[in-house]
Amino acid sequence: MKSRKNDLADAPVKFAKGVDDRFQAATPLRALLNKVFPDHWSFLLGEIALFSFIVLLLSGVFLTLFFDPSMKEVAYDGEYLGLRGTMMSAAYESSLHLSFEVRGGLFMRQMHHWAALLFMASIIVHMARVFFTGAFRKPREINWVIGVLLFLLGFFAGFTGYSLPDDGLSGTGLRIASAIMLALPVVGTWISAAVFGGEFPGELIIGRFYIAHVLLIPGILLALISVHLGIVFKQKHTQWPGPMRTNTNVVGERMFPRYAMKQGGFFMAVFGVIALMAGMFQINPIWLFGPYRASEVSSASQPDFYVMFMDGLVRLMPNWQIYIPIGNGYSLPPMFWPAVVGLGALFTLPMAYPWLEARKLKDNRTHNLLERPRDNPERVGIGMMALTFFIVATISGSNDVIADKFHISLNAMTWAGRIGLLILPPLAYYISVRICLGLQQHDRQVLAHGVETGIIKRLPNGAFVEVHQPLGPVDDHGHPIPLEYAGWVVPKKMNRLGALAPAVKGFFFPVEKPADVPVSPAPIGSEKREEIKSGR
Amino acid sequence: MTTTHHADQTGAEPVDVLDPHLTRFDIVKEGLRRDDIEIVTYESQFHGQNSKAEKRVVRNISLLFVIAGIAGLAFLVFYIVWPWEWELGHTLSDYYTPILGITLGISLLSLGFGILAWAKKLLPHELSIQQRHGEPSSDEDRLITGQTMMFVADELGVQRRPLLKGAIGLGLAPLGLAAAAPLVGGLIENPHKGEHPMMYTTGFHPSNNGGKPVRLIRDDGTPIRPDDVSAGGQMTVYPGIPHGTTNQHADSPTLLIHLRADDAAETRKNAEEDKNGRNVGSMWGNYVAYSKICTHAGCPASLYEQQTNRLLCPCHQSQFLITDNAQPVFGPATRRLPMLPLTVDEEGFFVAASDFKDTVGPDFWERP
Numbered sequence: 001m002k003s004r005k006n007d008l009a010d011a012p013v014k015f016a017k018g019v020d021d022r023f024q025a026a027t028p029l030r031a032l033l034n035k036v037f038p039d040h041w042s043f044l045l046g047e048i049a050l051f052s053f054i055v056l057l058l059s060g061v062f063l064t065l066f067f068d069p070s071m072k073e074v075a076y077d078g079e080y081l082g083l084r085g086t087m088m089s090a091a092y093e094s095s096l097h098l099s100f101e102v103r104g105g106l107f108m109r110q111m112h113h114w115a116a117l118l119f120m121a122s123i124i125v126h127m128a129r130v131f132f133t134g135a136f137r138k139p140r141e142i143n144w145v146i147g148v149l150l151f152l153l154g155f156f157a158g159f160t161g162y163s164l165p166d167d168g169l170s171g172t173g174l175r176i177a178s179a180i181m182l183a184l185p186v187v188g189t190w191i192s193a194a195v196f197g198g199e200f201p202g203e204l205i206i207g208r209f210y211i212a213h214v215l216l217i218p219g220i221l222l223a224l225i226s227v228h229l230g231i232v233f234k235q236k237h238t239q240w241p242g243p244m245r246t247n248t249n250v251v252g253e254r255m256f257p258r259y260a261m262k263q264g265g266f267f268m269a270v271f272g273v274i275a276l277m278a279g280m281f282q283i284n285p286i287w288l289f290g291p292y293r294a295s296e297v298s299s300a301s302q303p304d305f306y307v308m309f310m311d312g313l314v315r316l317m318p319n320w321q322i323y324i325p326i327g328n329g330y331s332l333p334p335m336f337w338p339a340v341v342g343l344g345a346l347f348t349l350p351m352a353y354p355w356l357e358a359r360k361l362k363d364n365r366t367h368n369l370l371e372r373p374r375d376n377p378e379r380v381g382i383g384m385m386a387l388t389f390f391i392v393a394t395i396s397g398s399n400d401v402i403a404d405k406f407h408i409s410l411n412a413m414t415w416a417g418r419i420g421l422l423i424l425p426p427l428a429y430y431i432s433v434r435i436c437l438g439l440q441q442h443d444r445q446v447l448a449h450g451v452e453t454g455i456i457k458r459l460p461n462g463a464f465v466e467v468h469q470p471l472g473p474v475d476d477h478g479h480p481i482p483l484e485y486a487g488w489v490v491p492k493k494m495n496r497l498g499a500l501a502p503a504v505k506g507f508f509f510p511v512e513k514p515a516d517v518p519v520s521p522a523p524i525g526s527e528k529r530e531e532i533k534s535g536r
Numbered sequence: 537m538t539t540t541h542h543a544d545q546t547g548a549e550p551v552d553v554l555d556p557h558l559t560r561f562d563i564v565k566e567g568l569r570r571d572d573i574e575i576v577t578y579e580s581q582f583h584g585q586n587s588k589a590e591k592r593v594v595r596n597i598s599l600l601f602v603i604a605g606i607a608g609l610a611f612l613v614f615y616i617v618w619p620w621e622w623e624l625g626h627t628l629s630d631y632y633t634p635i636l637g638i639t640l641g642i643s644l645l646s647l648g649f650g651i652l653a654w655a656k657k658l659l660p661h662e663l664s665i666q667q668r669h670g671e672p673s674s675d676e677d678r679l680i681t682g683q684t685m686m687f688v689a690d691e692l693g694v695q696r697r698p699l700l701k702g703a704i705g706l707g708l709a710p711l712g713l714a715a716a717a718p719l720v721g722g723l724i725e726n727p728h729k730g731e732h733p734m735m736y737t738t739g740f741h742p743s744n745n746g747g748k749p750v751r752l753i754r755d756d757g758t759p760i761r762p763d764d765v766s767a768g769g770q771m772t773v774y775p776g777i778p779h780g781t782t783n784q785h786a787d788s789p790t791l792l793i794h795l796r797a798d799d800a801a802e803t804r805k806n807a808e809e810d811k812n813g814r815n816v817g818s819m820w821g822n823y824v825a826y827s828k829i830c831t832h833a834g835c836p837a838s839l840y841e842q843q844t845n846r847l848l849c850p851c852h853q854s855q856f857l858i859t860d861n862a863q864p865v866f867g868p869a870t871r872r873l874p875m876l877p878l879t880v881d882e883e884g885f886f887v888a889a890s891d892f893k894d895t896v897g898p899d900f901w902e903r904p
Binding site: 030073079081087100101171172176179186188200235252253257258265276277280294297299301311315316320330331333334335366368414 | 567568570571573576615620621622624632633634635636637638640641642643644645646647648649650651652653654655656659662663664665666667668670723724725726727728734735772774782783785786787788789828829832833834835836838839848850851852853854864866867868869870871897898899900901902903904
């Protein structure tokens with residue numbers, strides 16, 4: 001009896017030994033458990049995209065169990081009275097069936113759509129973070145390129161996805177996609193005929209988009225996401241500059257348990273937010289749009305937000321057509337410039353950016369420390385220029401809705417977009433560069449003279465001066481010795497130096513806690529600060 | 537020795553992990569040392585064990601987990617018992633999806649915040665430093681790998697055997713094409729094939745109707761008399777052929793407009809003065825018909841502004857002037873909407889005198 005009990009207690013040890021005998025797992029597992037991750041809230045933006053992708057896979061598999069990717073004409077005979085008797089494709093009918101006659105089907109459909117929007121939105125924000133902090137620099141250029149590809153794939157995953165229900169809105173999107181293909185010089189009609197299997201819309205496109213949406217694109221996405229994360233793991237995450245942090249180390253916490261738990265908790269929170277949105281905010285109510293008919297469209301026909309910039313560019317493009325008077329004559333429609341050249345440039349230029357910047361700065365070093373945006377004003381300017389372009393184009397993608405809701409002339413909106421697209425990006429460049437330079441200057445000022453205390457002193461000669469709290473040692477005259485800028489936040493207020501305790505206590509306390517910097521001379525109430533610190 | 541190398545990096549001395557006096561944390565620290573990690577600070581967030589503050593945090597986290605469970609259970613109950621089947625009007629089933637979202641959302645958020653609070657509030661604060669070891673391979677290793685690869689090339693001996701090189705290039709290349717051919721070839725459709733290529737013909741072409749002119753029909757398939765459209769009114773019409781109103785003829789929807797007399801006179805004048813003269817005689821009385829498919833991106837240009845006689849495409853806001861051959865006057869479209877030559881058959885119904893004389897739909901490269 002005794003030996004049996006011992007056997008049970010020894011079981012995990014025996015199991016672990018067995019595993020290590022066969023797979024030599026102990027040493028790599030130790031390294032994995034011990035891996036150190038730097039921590040900053042901005043590093044979690046990419047995680048939102050990853051977690052949304054997991055939700056997309058899960059909810060998407062459910063949707064495929066009910067969706068019929070067929071364009072066969074059927075008469076609707078379902079629960080929804082508004083469309084009974086209407087002729088429609090089997091794809092649209094099965095989408096309606098999923099929304100009305102499957103328990104929780106609408107919830108899953110909306111969850112899938114919201115997760116897709118969150119996926120794209122978090123990719124954009126994550127890319128902005130990586131760009132503005134210089135995280136794309138050597139040795140991480142390839143991962144930046146993969147990230148841009150992930151956005152591009154997400155764009156096509158989204159487009160093929162919202163085309164599937166074959167409702168009035170998505171059919172219009174397909175029609176425009178076909179027009180974009182037709183705008184390609186020389187091969188346009190051939191490409192369109194190949195994709196649609198003949199004349200638009202044909203009877204094949206939903207089936208083809210379906211396999212692209214559920215197998216090809218997600219397969220490539222999954223592979224690239226794995227490579228993306230693998231590279232982050234191999235190269236180790238970048239970190240902000242700060243005490244003890246160098247270009248050759250990582251300062252943070254071990255992956256297990258704390259970091260991994262935070263990831264898990266964050267996943268649940270992202271999942272929860274998607275669930276809340278899926279339940280409470282209606283999205284893509286396809287039953288209101290009716291089946292796709294080539295002769296019908298409503299105003300406010302907008303794509304999902306991440307495609308809107310392209311629609312906006314197409315709207316803003318003036319009607320410049322190039323005729324080539326050879327033979328019967330050939331033409332290059334205006335659609336070619338925003339939709340083919342524009343989209344192409346929008347993806348290839350960002351991919352090339354890491355090398356372009358390195359070349360300009362003659363910078364071939366390895367960078368594991370991030371750069372505060374203000375320390376590279378030109379990069380910020382270029383990024384803001386691109387973002388402004390993107391935002392103006394996106395707003396123009398819904399200019400008819402804005403014109404309608406705010407009673408503005410539609411033509412005025414178009415002209416505002418055209419002018420804005422040319423004027424605002426350079427303006428954004430100039431303004432953001434100036435802001436960066438101003439912030440830099442103020443950092444240096446505080447490092448040289450100390451923090452403004454708000455205490456005004458009158459000198460014997462009658463002049464007023466503000467007392468400054470030096471951040472470092474002082475010389476014989478009591479003037480601060482200027483400090484070197486360390487690439488990290490410079491405290492600019494007295495309570496950052498511990499002059500005042502944080503005002504909010506309890507569950508929600510400020511993210512940025514006062515730095516534990518020895519202050520000389522000790523400010524009033526420093527004993528109190530000690531007490532609060534120990535109490536937490 | 538690797539151990540001394542590690543000791544140099546973190547400054548810690550190696551310990552004998554078999555020493556029975558070591559605590560578990562000592563062994564963990566030895567592991568960290570071997571991975572070039574130094575724990576700089578590692579301290580509990582609380583004073584002593586079971587402090588009041590710690591108990592409070594534990595209570596809060598437990599509460600979050602319990603809420604997660606209750607909300608999850610609520611989700612399950614509502615999922616099963618709440619009336620979910622869609623009914624006309626304002627019914628309880630309208631709340632099914634919101635209830636699912638709220639209960640599942642609360643459950644997942646509570647679970648998430650519970651786990652986050654556990655990690656952030658209960659676990660000890662630590663600060664660890666790991667060395668990156670991001671330096672490239674040594675020059676020696678680079679040389680060895682490079683030479684190994686060159687040696688592989690030598691072993692294959694392609695350089696020495698030019699015949700083999702040529703055979704690979706010329707002999708095997710077709711195999712690659714052969715592999716690609718069925719993948720690509722099956723997809724290719726000739727857009728210009730046939731007597732009536734798809735890019736240039738619509739459902740109104742007489743060939744669809746046994747050579748006779750095609751009638752204009754409504755959505756429901758009924759033909760149209762001139763009296764059916766009042767002055768200033770318009771109607772979407774389709775070719776009166778089998779499947780004429782379906783997406784099989786997605787390029788055929790047409791807008792039939794009954795112009796007021798003065799507008800009609802102006803339209804006719806503009807058609808006659810037009811250089812290419814294609815629209816001359818295409819009107820029938822005060823009636824004119826334009827293709828509904830926008831020449832920009834193919835959306836139906838269906839918003840008719842009676843006041844200004846303009847047609848607006850809601851997709852990209854191209855605007856066409858009806859009284860001037862549907863010339864684009866604003867937006868990205870470059871080409872006018874083609875006019876359908878109208879006439880009336882012996883029974884008094886509208887028919888298309890011929891197919892559109894211009895190409896319908898979005899522009900493309902080889903459009904003449």
